[in-house]
Amino acid sequence: MPSALSNLVKKEIKEMLRDPKILLGMVLMPLIVFPIMGAAINMSTSTIEKSMRTATLAVMKLDHGPMADQLIASFKALNVSLLEIQASPINEAIRNLEKTNITTLIVIPPGFTENLTSGLKGELDVYAILRSISLSEGAKASAANAPISIYEKTLVYQAVKQAFPDRKPENVLDPIAVKSYVMFRGRLLNISPEFLQGIFMSQSFGFPMVIMLLLISAMQIAATSISIEKEEKTLETLLTLPVRRLSILAGKLAGSIVVAAAGAIAAIIGVNFYAASIFSFAPAGSVDLAELGLSLSPLAYFLLGVTMFVTIISALALAICIAVFSENVREAQSLIGPFSLIVILPSLVLMFADIDVLPFYFQIILYLMPYTHSILASKAAFIGDYITMLRSIACISLFTIVVLYIAAKIFTTEKVITARLTLRKPKIRQ
Amino acid sequence: MENAIEIINLHKRFGEVKALDGLSFTVRPGEIYGLIGPNGAGKTTALRILATLIKPSAGSARIFGLDVEKNPNDVRRIISYLPEEAGAYKNLSGLEYLEFMAAFYFANKEEAQESILEAARISGLGKRLKDKVKTYSKGMTRRLLIARALMMKPRLAILDEPTSGLDIIHAHHIRRVIQNYVEKHGVTVMLSSHNMLEVEFLCTRVALINRGRILIEGTPDEIKSRYGVDNLEEAFMEATGSA
Numbered sequence: 001m002p003s004a005l006s007n008l009v010k011k012e013i014k015e016m017l018r019d020p021k022i023l024l025g026m027v028l029m030p031l032i033v034f035p036i037m038g039a040a041i042n043m044s045t046s047t048i049e050k051s052m053r054t055a056t057l058a059v060m061k062l063d064h065g066p067m068a069d070q071l072i073a074s075f076k077a078l079n080v081s082l083l084e085i086q087a088s089p090i091n092e093a094i095r096n097l098e099k100t101n102i103t104t105l106i107v108i109p110p111g112f113t114e115n116l117t118s119g120l121k122g123e124l125d126v127y128a129i130l131r132s133i134s135l136s137e138g139a140k141a142s143a144a145n146a147p148i149s150i151y152e153k154t155l156v157y158q159a160v161k162q163a164f165p166d167r168k169p170e171n172v173l174d175p176i177a178v179k180s181y182v183m184f185r186g187r188l189l190n191i192s193p194e195f196l197q198g199i200f201m202s203q204s205f206g207f208p209m210v211i212m213l214l215l216i217s218a219m220q221i222a223a224t225s226i227s228i229e230k231e232e233k234t235l236e237t238l239l240t241l242p243v244r245r246l247s248i249l250a251g252k253l254a255g256s257i258v259v260a261a262a263g264a265i266a267a268i269i270g271v272n273f274y275a276a277s278i279f280s281f282a283p284a285g286s287v288d289l290a291e292l293g294l295s296l297s298p299l300a301y302f303l304l305g306v307t308m309f310v311t312i313i314s315a316l317a318l319a320i321c322i323a324v325f326s327e328n329v330r331e332a333q334s335l336i337g338p339f340s341l342i343v344i345l346p347s348l349v350l351m352f353a354d355i356d357v358l359p360f361y362f363q364i365i366l367y368l369m370p371y372t373h374s375i376l377a378s379k380a381a382f383i384g385d386y387i388t389m390l391r392s393i394a395c396i397s398l399f400t401i402v403v404l405y406i407a408a409k410i411f412t413t414e415k416v417i418t419a420r421l422t423l424r425k426p427k428i429r430q
Numbered sequence: 431m432e433n434a435i436e437i438i439n440l441h442k443r444f445g446e447v448k449a450l451d452g453l454s455f456t457v458r459p460g461e462i463y464g465l466i467g468p469n470g471a472g473k474t475t476a477l478r479i480l481a482t483l484i485k486p487s488a489g490s491a492r493i494f495g496l497d498v499e500k501n502p503n504d505v506r507r508i509i510s511y512l513p514e515e516a517g518a519y520k521n522l523s524g525l526e527y528l529e530f531m532a533a534f535y536f537a538n539k540e541e542a543q544e545s546i547l548e549a550a551r552i553s554g555l556g557k558r559l560k561d562k563v564k565t566y567s568k569g570m571t572r573r574l575l576i577a578r579a580l581m582m583k584p585r586l587a588i589l590d591e592p593t594s595g596l597d598i599i600h601a602h603h604i605r606r607v608i609q610n611y612v613e614k615h616g617v618t619v620m621l622s623s624h625n626m627l628e629v630e631f632l633c634t635r636v637a638l639i640n641r642g643r644i645l646i647e648g649t650p651d652e653i654k655s656r657y658g659v660d661n662l663e664e665a666f667m668e669a670t671g672s673a
C-alpha cells in the first residue's frame with residue numbers, strides 16, 4: 001500500500017523536524033554558526049587592519065643629517081601619525097611612551113646620513129612596545145616595517161636612476177615580464193596556472209566537505225530516529241501494524257533523507273556565507289567557468305546526482321543497522337561515532353591530496369572505504385571523466401546494496417527488537 | 431468454533447536464558463485471558479511472540495487459526511499490541527498520533543474519523559489531544575496508547591500490563607472500556623498484569639506462569655478454591671512458593 005508508505009514518511013518528517021534537537025543541530029545551527037564564524041574572522045582581520053592604521057609611531061632623531069629629515073618627511077607623506085620625541089636615554093623614553101598609546105619607537109642613531117651617503121647601510125633601531133599578546137597587538141609591533149620599506153624603495157629607485165639615467169628603474173630592477181597562458185582540454189586560456197589551480201582547489205576542497213557534512217548529519221538523523229523508537233518502544237507498536245516491514249524501513253530512509261537534505265541545504269548556505277566573508281577575493285566571479293569548460297555538463301550533473309543519492313542511502317541504511325543495536329539515543333550516538341571515521345577519513349585526505357599521489361598501501365585502504373568513491377566521483381565530474389564516475393558509482397552502489405540488504409534482513413527478523421550490544425562489564429574482583 | 435489463541439509447547443531462549451519453557455494454553459473467542467507471574471516469568475516474551483515481534487525457538491502459536499510464524503502479515507491485520515512501558519511519538523499531538531495509526535487500518539476517511547473519535551473517547555484526554563505527546567504525563571500517554579490499541583476493534587487485543595501507571599479512577603475506566611469492547615464488539619483480550627484485583631475483576635481465565643511454564647490455570651474462582659485462599663494474591667504467593 002503506497003499510502004502506508006507516505007503516511008510513514010509524513011510521520012517521520014513531522015516527528016524529526018519538530019524535534020528541537022534535530023531542528024537546532026542540523027538546520028538552524030549551520031545557518032547561524034557559519035555566518036557568525038565568518039563575521040568573527042572578518043571582524044578580527046578588520047580590527048588588525050584598523051589597529052595597524054591607528055598605530056602611532058614615535059621617532060627619536062639622534063642624527064642631524066638630511067637623510068634623517070627625509071625619512072621623517074616620507075613617513076609624514078604616508079599619513080603615518082608620528083610623534084617626534086626629545087633625545088633621552090632609551091629606557092627612560094620607553095617608560096614614558098608606555099603611558100601613552102604609542103606602540104613603536106624608531107630611533108635614528110647618529111651617523112645614519114653619513115652611512116647612507118657613503119655607501120654603507122643606514123641603521124635604524126625599532127622598539128616595539130607591547131601591552132598584551134594578541135594578534136592585533138602583534139600587528140602593531142610591525143607597524144614600522146611598511147613605511148620603512150617604502151622609504152627604502154625610494155632610495156633604491158633614486159640610486160638606479162642615478163646609475164642608469166636613460167632607463168626606467170622598474171625595467172632595471174625587474175627585467176623579465178612573464179605572460180601566462182594555460183592549455184586546458186585543447187583550449188588556450190588567457191589565465192595564470194595559479195588561478196586555475198585556485199578553482200581546482202576550491203572544488204576539491206568544497207565537495208569532500210559538503211559530502212562529509214551531509215553524510216554525517218544524515219547518519220546522526222537516521223540513528224537518532226531509530227534509537228528514539230527503540231527507547232520509547234514505538235518501534236514495537238509499529239512492527240505489529242499491518243504494514244510491510246520494508247515499507248517501515250523505506251519510510252525511515254525517506255524521512256531521514258528529507259531532513260538531511262534540509263540540513264545539507266542549510267549547511268551549504270551557511271558555508272557560502274562563511275566562504276564569502278573569508279575569501280572575499282574569491283576569483284570565480286570574474287571568469288565564466290562555463291567558458292573555461294569547467295562547469296558541469298548535464299551528464300555530469302546527472303551522474304553526480306546518482307552518486308549523491310546512492311551515497312546517502314547507504315549512509316542512512318548503515319546508520320540504521322548500527323543504531324538497531326542501541327537501546328537509547330545516547331548509546332546510538334556513541335556507536336555511530338567510530339563509523340563516522342569511514343566518512344571523515346577519505347574526505348579529509350582527498351581534500352588535500354589526489355588519491356594517486358598517496359602511498360600504495362594507503363591508496364588500498366582508501367579504495368576499500370566506500371565513501372572514497374563518492375568523493376572520487378564528485379571530483380571526476382568536474383573534469384568530465386565519466387568512466388571514473390561510472391566506476392565509482394558501481395562501487396558505492398554495491399556497498400549500498402549490501403548495507404540495504406543487511407538493514408532489510410534486520411528489519412524482517414526479530415533482531416530489530418532483540419539486537420543489542422552486550423559489552424561485558426569487566427568483572428569486579430572479589 | 432476455532433480458538434482465538436492456541437499455544438502449544440512454546441519455547442524461547444535468549445542465549446543462556448530460557449524465557450519460555452514449554453508454555454501451552456488456549457483462549458476462546460470473547461475471553462479476557464490474563465497472564466500473571468513474577469518478574470522475568472516470561473509474560474512479555476509470550477505476548478511478543480503472539481504479536482509477531484519475536485519468533486519461538488520451538489513450539490507453535492496460532493491466532494484464529496493463523497500461525498504467527500508462517501503468516502505474520504495476516505496475523506498483524508487482526509491483532510493489536512500494547513507494549514509494556516511504551517511511549518508515543520513525542521513531537522506529534524495525541525490526535526496526530528491517532529490519525530497516523532488509523533490510516534493503516536482504514537482506507538476510508540469516514541471510518542478512520544469514526545475510529546479516531548472513538549479513541550478520543552476511550553482516552554478521556556479531551557482537549558489535551560491537541561497537545562504534543564511530550565507534554566503528557568505517564569498515565570495520559572498510557573491512555574492514548576490503550577485507545578490506539580482498541581480503536582480499530584481488533585479480533586485480538588494483546589495488552590501488556592495495560593493499566594500500569596494509571597490512577598485508580600482511570601484504571602477503572604480503562605477496565606470498563608476493555609469489558610465493553612469484549613461484550614459489544616466481540617474483541618478477545620489477552621493481557622498480563624501485576625494487579626491481582628484487576629485480574630480478578632476482569633479476566634474470565636487466568637494462567638499463573640513462572641520460569642516460562644504454567645503453574646496453574648483456570649477461572650479466578652477455581653484458582654482460589656484450589657489453594658483454599660480468599661484472593662488471587664494469596665494464591666499467587668502459594669503457587670510460587672513465596673508464602
Ligand SMILES: Nc1ncnc2c1ncn2[C@@H]1O[C@H](COP(=O)(O)OP(=O)(O)OP(=O)(O)O)[C@@H](O)[C@H]1O
Pocket residue numbers: 417418444447448449467468469470471472473474475476514
Ligand atoms: N531481548 C532479550 N534478550 C535477552 N534476554 C531477554 C530478552 N527479553 C527477555 N529476556 C529474558 O527473558 C526472561 C523473561 O522476560 P520477560 O520480559 O518475558 O518477563 P516478564 O514476565 O514480562 O517480566 P516483568 O513482570 O518484569 O515484565 C527474563 O529472564 C529476561 O531477562
Ligand SMILES: [Mg+2]
Pocket residue numbers: 473474475514590
Ligand atoms: Mg513484562
